[in-house]
Amino acid sequence: xxxxxxxxxxxxxxxxxxxxxxxxxxxxxxxxxxxxxxxxxxxxxxxxxxxxxxxxxxxxxxxxxxxxxxxxxxxxxxxxxxxxxxxxxxxxxxxxxxxxxxxxxxxxxxxxxxxxxxxxxxxxxxxxxxxxxxxxxxxxxxxxxxxxxxxxxxxxxxxxxxxxxxxxxxxxxxxxxxxxxxxxxxxxxxxxxxxxxxx
Numbered sequence: 534x535x536x537x538x539x540x541x542x543x544x545x546x547x548x549x550x551x552x553x554x555x556x557x558x559x560x561x562x563x564x565x566x567x568x569x570x571x572x573x574x575x576x577x578x579x580x581x582x583x584x585x586x587x588x589x590x591x592x593x594x595x596x597x598x599x600x601x602x603x604x605x606x607x608x609x610x611x612x613x614x615x616x617x618x619x620x621x622x623x624x625x626x627x628x629x630x631x632x633x634x635x636x637x638x639x640x641x642x643x644x645x646x647x648x649x650x651x652x653x654x655x656x657x658x659x660x661x662x663x664x665x666x667x668x669x670x671x672x673x674x675x676x677x678x679x680x681x682x683x684x685x686x687x688x689x690x691x692x693x694x695x696x697x698x699x700x701x702x703x704x705x706x707x708x709x710x711x712x713x714x715x716x717x718x719x720x721x722x723x724x725x726x727x728x729x730x731x732x
Contacts, residue, residue: 542665584642
């Protein structure tokens with residue numbers, strides 16, 4: 534089981550394979566592994582030197598027994614005890630509206646500068662075309678502006694991260710140090726750490 538980042542979108546549109554390949558330009562190669570141009574199911578992103586960056590699977594949320602629907606149900610179960618509670622409640626409303634899941638399985642070359650840049654291009658093109666939120670294994674969920682809203686990190690995590698908390702129906706974005714216990718406590722309580730708001 535690899536490491537996954539997922540785009541969860543309320544759109545059921547499909548960005549054609551050819552459009553995605555054009556968006557990448559000469560930065561990397563896309564290979565259609567399953568499906569057709571306008572109904573692709575799986576694609577491989579690799580660098581020109583042959584190193585594999587990631588595999589993307591497109592999973593429609595169709596009916597209670599579809600893979601996409603099962604993933605949504607698992608997410609709803611996984612977030613039940615997470616914090617902050619305001620983000621959990623927001624996700625409980627949002628996740629049932631998701632119609633498509635794009636699962637990015639990150640491979641070895643994704644950690645290189647070229648691979649990371651190619652991943653960002655592909656991810657950004659799908660997101661700007663379809664909208665939605667992101668979920669990352671061992672991290673949590675973002676909102677529709679790509680600010681991190683739910684704590685699922687491991688305890689030893691550290692470093693700066695763009696976060697947001699929901700207050701009075703509005704997302705308040707800020708940067709926090711994930712390893713700072715005071716910052717962490719404020720976020721888990723649904724509060725912004727002092728002086729950290731992003732204008």
